[in-house]
Amino acid sequence: GDSVTQMEGPVTLSEEAFLTINCTYTATGYPSLFWYVQYPGEGLQLLLKATKADDKGSNKGFEATYRKETTSFHLEKGSVQVSDSAVYFCALSRAGANNLFFGTGTRLTVIP
């Protein structure tokens, strides 16, 4: 079945450090891939997405590239800020379906 495997956390970085959160997936066909972010006490916000192989999603300095050959969608940011502290979820959905499969989430804490 469809599944997402996400890098275990928590991750603690100093401000301006480089961030990578690994995400790999298992799915039939060509799923769409997403990164969602959850700030404390809030619901999920879409951070970025990619719908086909080699697409790069980007938003707020975050980037992720849909790599079909390695079934990966790693999240990166060149310089994190304290305000980036949150839980990040990798997710996939199959074409035509409205149910998301989520990874376990990675808690990021950025210290000044």
Added chain:
Amino acid sequence: KAGVTQTPRYLIKTRGQQVTLSCSPISGHRSVSWYQQTPGQGLQFLFEYFSETQRNKGNFPGRFSGRQFSNSRSEMNVSTLELGDSALYLCASSPHRGTDTQYFGPGTRLTVL
């Protein structure tokens, strides 16, 4: 546009009771999906409604049910509550079926004592 709204934001119930949660999607959105978030199981899909019909269902017992109204608002109901039903219940909406992006509400925090 206003975002997805969920009411109530917090609920405390006791075992054996039942509960109803409400979700109002973004205006114009016709698909509503529900998810359960717990520390142990993470985020799990409950069900999806479109045009007042359940279109997809996750692996949850029959105690979990839902419905959608003609204005696309949705409710989910949990009967005979168990301690393990304590969770954050998230609702997400999208314009129609097969749309990639789902937009989430803030969630309803249910505590079962």
